[in-house]
Structure formats: C-alpha cells, structure tokens
Amino acid sequence: MKSNIEKTVQKITNDLHNASDLKTRFLDIKGHKIAYLFMESVTSGDAISEFIVRSITFDIKQNKQPFFETFFQSLQNNISNNSLKVIQNYQDVFFYLASGFTLILVEGYKKCLALETRRDLSRGITESSSEGIIRGPKDSFTETHTVNQGLIRKRIKDPNLVIEDLFIGKRTQSKVSLLYMYDITDLKKVKQIKQKLQKINVDSILDSGHIREFLVTKQKSVFPKMISTERPDLVCTSILDGKIAILVENSPYALIIPALFIDFFKNPEDYYQKSLNATFTRFLRMIAFALTILVPALYISVTTFQIQVLPEKLLTSLFYQRLHVPFPTAFEIVLLLTFFEILRECDIRIPSAMGTSMSIVGGLVLGDAAVSAGLVSQASVIIVAVTSISGLLFSDIDMINGIRLWRFIFILFSSFFGLIGFTLCFILFTIKLSSLKVMDVPYLSPISPFHFTGLKDSLIRTPKNKDDKRPNYLSPKNRYKLGGRK
Amino acid sequence: MKKWILLFFCFFLVGCDFKEIRDLSIVSTMGIDFEDGKYRVSVIVISKEEGESKLYEGEGNSFFKAIQAVNDKLTETLYLGHMQNVIVSETVSKNGLKDVLSYFIKEDVIQNNFYLFLIKESFSKDVLTYLMENSGYTLSNIFKGNNMLSLKKNDNSIHAFIQDMKDEHKDPVIHSLSLQDHSLSLHSLALFKKDKLVGFTDIAGYYLLKGNMHQIYLSFPCGEKETTFSIDHMKFQTSLSNNSATHHITGNISLKENGCNFKTNTNDDSKKIKKNIQQMMQGKIDTFLRDQKKLNVQSLDYKSLFGMRQYNNIKSKISLHTDKLKEEGELHE
Numbered sequence: 001m002k003s004n005i006e007k008t009v010q011k012i013t014n015d016l017h018n019a020s021d022l023k024t025r026f027l028d029i030k031g032h033k034i035a036y037l038f039m040e041s042v043t044s045g046d047a048i049s050e051f052i053v054r055s056i057t058f059d060i061k062q063n064k065q066p067f068f069e070t071f072f073q074s075l076q077n078n079i080s081n082n083s084l085k086v087i088q089n090y091q092d093v094f095f096y097l098a099s100g101f102t103l104i105l106v107e108g109y110k111k112c113l114a115l116e117t118r119r120d121l122s123r124g125i126t127e128s129s130s131e132g133i134i135r136g137p138k139d140s141f142t143e144t145h146t147v148n149q150g151l152i153r154k155r156i157k158d159p160n161l162v163i164e165d166l167f168i169g170k171r172t173q174s175k176v177s178l179l180y181m182y183d184i185t186d187l188k189k190v191k192q193i194k195q196k197l198q199k200i201n202v203d204s205i206l207d208s209g210h211i212r213e214f215l216v217t218k219q220k221s222v223f224p225k226m227i228s229t230e231r232p233d234l235v236c237t238s239i240l241d242g243k244i245a246i247l248v249e250n251s252p253y254a255l256i257i258p259a260l261f262i263d264f265f266k267n268p269e270d271y272y273q274k275s276l277n278a279t280f281t282r283f284l285r286m287i288a289f290a291l292t293i294l295v296p297a298l299y300i301s302v303t304t305f306q307i308q309v310l311p312e313k314l315l316t317s318l319f320y321q322r323l324h325v326p327f328p329t330a331f332e333i334v335l336l337l338t339f340f341e342i343l344r345e346c347d348i349r350i351p352s353a354m355g356t357s358m359s360i361v362g363g364l365v366l367g368d369a370a371v372s373a374g375l376v377s378q379a380s381v382i383i384v385a386v387t388s389i390s391g392l393l394f395s396d397i398d399m400i401n402g403i404r405l406w407r408f409i410f411i412l413f414s415s416f417f418g419l420i421g422f423t424l425c426f427i428l429f430t431i432k433l434s435s436l437k438v439m440d441v442p443y444l445s446p447i448s449p450f451h452f453t454g455l456k457d458s459l460i461r462t463p464k465n466k467d468d469k470r471p472n473y474l475s476p477k478n479r480y481k482l483g484g485r486k
Numbered sequence: 487m488k489k490w491i492l493l494f495f496c497f498f499l500v501g502c503d504f505k506e507i508r509d510l511s512i513v514s515t516m517g518i519d520f521e522d523g524k525y526r527v528s529v530i531v532i533s534k535e536e537g538e539s540k541l542y543e544g545e546g547n548s549f550f551k552a553i554q555a556v557n558d559k560l561t562e563t564l565y566l567g568h569m570q571n572v573i574v575s576e577t578v579s580k581n582g583l584k585d586v587l588s589y590f591i592k593e594d595v596i597q598n599n600f601y602l603f604l605i606k607e608s609f610s611k612d613v614l615t616y617l618m619e620n621s622g623y624t625l626s627n628i629f630k631g632n633n634m635l636s637l638k639k640n641d642n643s644i645h646a647f648i649q650d651m652k653d654e655h656k657d658p659v660i661h662s663l664s665l666q667d668h669s670l671s672l673h674s675l676a677l678f679k680k681d682k683l684v685g686f687t688d689i690a691g692y693y694l695l696k697g698n699m700h701q702i703y704l705s706f707p708c709g710e711k712e713t714t715f716s717i718d719h720m721k722f723q724t725s726l727s728n729n730s731a732t733h734h735i736t737g738n739i740s741l742k743e744n745g746c747n748f749k750t751n752t753n754d755d756s757k758k759i760k761k762n763i764q765q766m767m768q769g770k771i772d773t774f775l776r777d778q779k780k781l782n783v784q785s786l787d788y789k790s791l792f793g794m795r796q797y798n799n800i801k802s803k804i805s806l807h808t809d810k811l812k813e814e815g816e817l818h819e
Binding site: 303304325 | 503504505506507508510512532534536565567568570595597
C-alpha cells in the first residue's frame with residue numbers, strides 16, 4: 001500500500017483492468033484527503049450512503065463524534081459498521097472489494113479501512129427442489145454462506161457445534177466451512193479432512209461439488225462416499241451422529257462425510273414418521289435398488305440364454321410379443337434405457353413450461369407408438385418402466401449415476417454370458433462394494449462388517465426413545481444419544 | 487489380470503447358447519412311435535399365428551436322427567425346453583425307452599419335468615392329431631376330469647420314471663391312455679421292468695395303496711337309487727409288527743357322501759353301503775397286487791412300506807371314517 005491515495009486508487013483500477021463496476025470517490029474532510037472505493041455489483045448503495053458517507057461527511061465533519069489522535073483512528077472508531085477491518089496488505093484489497101466491502105483510503109497512510117456493505121444477493125430460503133418431503137421442515141440451503149450456517153446454528157444451539165472457516169481457490173477465495181460437534185465427532189477425522197482441504201490448490205471452488213474429488217482420492221468408485229444435500233435438518237442429524245458437514249460459499253448443497261452405502265437408503269422424512277412405516281419404506285428402497293440395477297440384466301439373461309427357467313405361459317406370451325420385433329432383446333433394452341436417460345436429462349434441463357409437452361411426446365413415442373410400430377415389445381417397455389421408476393426413489397444424483405452405470409455393466413455381462421455373466425457381475429459388484437472404505441470406515445457398514453448398534457438406524461429405523469447409541473463405526477467420542485451418558 | 491482370466495473362462499462356460507425366443511420352434515407335446523425298425527417323432531409346435539399350433543414329424547433309424555429330421559423341416563430351431571407331454575407308443579415301450587431317455591437326459595435344455603404317457607393299441611401320432619383337432623384339450627386335464635379318480639398330484643413325470651428305474655426296490659410306471667371312439671381317456675397303469683413295458687394293471691388299486699389321490703368315484707346302490715360316492719380325503723398309515731406273518735396295512739379313509747344322505751338311512755342301509763365300499767376297494771387293491779405278483783414287478787416301494795421285499799403275507803386292514811359311519815374290514819392278499 002502506498003501513502004498517496006491517488007496512486008493507490010490508480011493502481012487498483014489498473015490491476016482490475018478498469019473494471020466498469022469499480023466506483024471511486026475522493027473527499028476532503030477537514031483538510032484530510034480520503035477516497036472510498038467499492039464494486040457496484042456486489043455492494044449496497046444504500047449502505048454506503050447511509051452509514052459510510054453520512055458518518056464521514058456529516059458526523060465527523062460536524063465534530064459530532066469524539067476526535068481521536070489521528071484522523072485514521074477517528075474514522076476507524078466513528079464509522080458505524082459492524083464489520084470493519086484494517087488492511088495493510090495490498091493483495092487483500094481485491095478480496096474485500098469482491099466480497100462487497102467498501103475501502104476507505106486516507107492520504108498519508110499505508111493502510112486502509114474495509115467496511116462491509118455487501119449487497120444481499122441471496123434468493124431467500126425456499127423449499128428444497130431435489131429432496132422434497134411431505135412431513136417435516138421445508139427450508140433448504142441457499143447460495144448465501146451465512147444463511148446456510150444460520151440454518152444449522154438455529155437448530156443446534158449447543159456451544160460444542162464448531163464452525164471452522166477455510167478459504168480455498170486461488171482466484172475465487174471461496175469460504176469453506178467445516179461443521180462438527182466438538183464433544184461427539186472423532187477429531188482425527190476432522191483433522192484428516194482439514195488437511196485434505198488445505199492441500200487443495202486450484203484456481204476456483206464454485207460449488208461443493210468441486211471439492212468432493214479432493215476429499216476422496218484413494219479408491220475410485222461410482223457410488224458416492226459423501227452425501228450432498230440441500231436439507232439443513234439432514235445435516236444436523238448427521239452432525240449429531242458424529243459426522244462432519246462441509247459448507248461452501250455460493251453453494252446450496254452441503255456435503256456430509258463419511259457417507260456409507262446404507263445412508264443413501266435413508267431420507268430425512270424417515271425421522272418424522274412412525275418408525276415401523278419408516279422401516280417399511282427403507283425396505284421398499286432396498287427392493288427398488290435391487291430392481292433398478294438387476295431387472296433389465298435378469299430379463300435379458302432369461303429371455304436369451306436360460307429360457308427354460310421361464311414359466312410356460314410367460315414364454316408363450318413373450319414369444320408372441322417378440323415375434324415381429326426386429327432387434328435383439330439386449331439391444332432393445334439398451335435402446336429404451338438410453339431413451340429414458342435422455343428423457344430424464346431433458347426433464348431436468350428444460351424449463352418446466354415445456355415439461356408437459358415433453359412428457360406427452362416421450363411417453364407416447366417411447367411407450368405406445370414404439371410398441372405399435374413393432375420396434376419394441378410390451379414386455380421390454382414394462383421392464384424399462386419398472387427399472388426407471390425404481391431408480392427414481394433415490395434423490396442423490398451420484399447414487400443415481402452409480403446405479404445407472406452398474407445397470408449397464410450388468411446388462412453387458414448378461415448380454416454376453418447370460419445368467420453366468422449376471423452372477424459373475426453380481427460377485428464383482430459385491431466385491432467392489434465391500435472393498436470400499438470411506439475415511440477408514442467400511443462402505444457396507446453396519447451390514448458388513450456387522451455392527452448390531454449400527455443397524456438400529458440403518459436397515460431398520462428404531463423408535464427415537466430406543467435409539468440411544470450413536471453408530472460405532474463413526475468412532476464417536478460420546479456414544480450415547482440420550483441423557484448425555486459418557 | 488484376475489479379471490481378464492475370469493472373463494476368458496466366462497466365454498468357455500457359456501458357449502454359444504444365445505437364442506432369441508422368437509427364433510425358436512417351441513414344442514409343447516411330442517409323440518414317439520416305432521415302426522418297421524424306425525423311430526417316428528411327431529411334435530406339436532406353437533405357431534406364429536397366435537393361439538394356433540402345427541404338427542411336424544420326422545423319421546430316423548435312431549431317436550436322435552428322427553429328432554434331427556423334424557428339426558430339418560422347421561425354419562426355426564427346435565426347442566424342447568418347455569415340452570409338457572411326451573407320448574410313447576406300446577411298441578416303443580416294449581423295445582425299451584433307453585434311447586429316448588438317454589437323449590432327454592443328455593439334452594441340457596430339457597427340464598425332465600414333463601409328463602410321460604403311454605398310448606395303448608394306437609400310435610402316439612394319433613393322440614397328437616386328436617390334440618390338434620381339440621385345441622382346448624390339454625393332457626393334464628385327464629387327471630382332473632377322469633370318470634373314476636382324480637389325482638391330487640401326478641408325479642409320473644419323466645424325472646420320476648428315471649428315478650424309479652434307477653431304484654433297486656421300485657419299478658417305474660406310466661399312465662396309459664386309450665384313444666377309442668374319438669375319445670381320449672386314462673386307461674390303466676403301464677408297468678415297467680427297468681425301461682421295458684411288461685404289462686398293465688388297474689390304476690385305482692395302485693393309487694389306493696399309494697394314497698396320492700384327491701378323489702375316487704365309486705358307484706354303488708344307496709338306498710333305492712344308484713348313487714355316486716366320492717372319497718375326497720385318503721390317508722394310509724402303515725403299521726408293522728415284528729412277526730412277518732402278520733404284516734398288515736392299516737388304511738384310514740374319510741368319506742364324504744355325495745348324492746346320498748347317510749342321516750336318513752336306516753342302520754341296515756348304512757351297513758350295506760359300507761360293505762359295498764370295502765368290497766370295491768378290496769377288489770381294486772387285490773387286482774393290483776395280483777398283477778404285480780404275476781408280472782414280477784414292484785411298482786410301489788415295498789421296502790420302505792413294509793421293510794421287506796416280499797409282500798405275500800401282507801394283510802390290509804381298512805377302516806372307514808365318516809361323521810356317522812365307522813366300521814372296520816379286513817383285506818387279505
């Protein structure tokens with residue numbers, strides 16, 4: 001920083017390549033030359049006028065405020081702002097300008113004041129679009145970091161809730177917060193994550209998705225090892241179980257780590273329902289998982305290799321259905337599944353106004369017209385429908401993608417080797433899943449290796465008054481949920 | 487590396503077994519005849535026109551060649567995996583079913599759970615033609631709608647036949663059909679010694695002893711009218727004494743009256759009915775046991791039933807149970 005404010009302002013302007021949203025103004029207050037700078041796009045004009053300009057030009061000029069030894073000290077102590085920082089390092093100037101701060105330079109000083117005048121760029125707290133529930137809190141994370149932190153803080157009022165901030169991304173300087181319970185979470189795991197985060201050396205972190213790959217580096221798997229969620233209640237439940245949450249600035253998705261395979265069969269709504277109903281729903285999800293991965297492959301196997309396992313009436317029905325279909329069964333299934341994936345991708349991307357027309361075209365063309373034209377058989381359409389609908393039960397996009405990939409691997413094996421290939425693929429799938437670890441916790445815990453206490457909130461959902469222990473596999477400092485037993 | 491080895495072996499394990507359902511000629515029923523030293527195989531194949539079927543036949547010096555001859559006549563591959571019935575003629579059975587059975591065992595796609603029938607005094611092709619003409623008729627109906635007995639579970643599949651053939655203490659049997667006056671019916675029980683047909687016997691006697699029966703229809707006078715009684719539950723219990731001279735079967739049979747009200751009958755009528763039932767059943771069992779002895783076959787597993795191979799000294803004691811009736815009778819072999 002230079003003591004000549006004109007030169008400093010010029011340097012900042014040059015370094016920002018004459019950014020059009022950079023606004024500067026020079027003032028003379030009682031013979032002291034000052035300049036203030038801000039970036040119009042991220043700052044609130046009202047806040048600048050109301051609090052800064054008014055304080056400087058009126059209160060200080062009129063001697064309404066006590067005068068300090070130096071003019072700089074007077075400014076520092078008299079401007080009404082709750083977040084005021086003194087910057088001495090020239091490089092920090094850009095960070096604060098981009099973060100919505102207004103900088104005040106005083107002639108003769110090699111430092112400046114940064115006052116928070118951030119414009120509210122958030123879209124407000126809305127209902128979760130990807131993880132909807134019927135019963136339970138509807139709020140979801142937004143792109144505003146402080147709001148996201150607040151949504152968790154207001155739920156967990158325990159002083160043991162730790163929120164640690166890190167800045168990652170050389171150019172974006174994105175704020176990444178680590179949230180955990182000091183007296184519950186295994187601090188070795190916290191340290192491990194912190195080290196990994198600190199090692200990240202990239203230009204930009206624009207979303208929580210950007211840091212996922214830096215956190216899980218050892219074993220590659222299509223199945224997710226952390227939960228990505230919009231729901232603050234899920235984050236809080238996980239934190240209270242001893243897991244660690246990560247919030248990234250400008251991202252409405254929080255990460256929960258470690259996430260095990262069984263966690264993707266849970267839903268925040270499970271905890272707002274009767275335990276028996278929630279357990280039943282979990283079993284449904286497991287059946288759906290098996291259906292969505294295995295059904296097309298099984299269908300191909302038994303209709304092209306092991307035909308003898310089909311009941312006689314089913315065989316006859318399939319015989320007549322497939323009589324005029326020109327494609328082999330495997331190709332037909334892959335074709336339909338690919339069309340469905342395209343349709344699903346369109347459904348996510350296109351504006352909702354066009355969704356209805358797309359549904360009509362997709363449903364009619366893929367379903368009725370394709371069957372009528374003899375391009376596909378009714379049975380194949382049913383198989384693809386069952387597969388696709390079962391797959392829609394999962395909300396985590398990485399889980400959906402993992403299922404999709406393994407579905408195609410199963411189809412590939414079954415298309416070439418029938419039930420033998422199917423069985424072989426199933427063995428490979430099981431080996432792959434059971435060999436995975438997330439932060440030294442086996443991915444299939446608590447089923448394999450088996451932990452009885454872990455089962456209380458995994459396969460089944462025990463009533464809240466009986467679910468008194470935290471899962472063992474997370475190595476929590478305090479295992480007891482009820483009454484604070486240690 | 488291990489993955490590649492696994493994939494490599496996968497190819498050899500699977501072979502070239504890929505087949506599309508639409509490219510198959512699905513056989514529902516097969517008939518096997520033997521004439522002039524040649525096998526003649528007839529098959530009913532599901533037609534491409536829905537609800538219809540077609541009959542194909544082929545001849546050959548061996549059963550395999552006859553099958554090949556049928557296959558040559560078809561545009562699609564002959565598929566025997568879902569065959570429901572196989573009908574063999576008397577001549578084939580007398581020559582022995584060894585060739586036929588070995589083909590069925592070796593062909594991995596065949597599930598060996600289809601019914602095996604024997605057609606008496608006709609060709610099996612005639613039965614297939616009869617089935618084609620009467621498209622709604624299926625051979626499994628023969629066990630349900632027979633005028634004499636209704637079987638609970640028919641275990642005379644090809645698998646049961648092969649198992650019995652291998653068993654030292656038991657000889658196989660096949661249900662024998664008769665095609666007379668354009669009517670197909672269950673006729674008798676064909677008795678086999680290993681794979682060869684040796685004779686026929688009364689079917690009711692066999693099932694009365696075996697106990698695997700849903701209903702038996704017996705006709706006898708009830709009061710003043712001729713009335714049909716059905717036995718709808720049958721359970722045989724075997725009790726053995728240490729002295730082989732007094733071996734006997736105790737049969738507990740529950741009767742459900744059908745067409746005759748026991749309550750209104752006098753005591754004399756009831757006794758008469760019971761006597762008729764016992765005599766009828768005794769006659770059928772006696773016929774079966776006599777045929778077994780004459781042909782020297784063991785169609786029931788006597789070793790497990792009586793703990794001995796000979797059954798000359800068996801005494802059958804049958805007791806009948808109904809709500810109103812109870813009387814015991816004795817059958818002497």
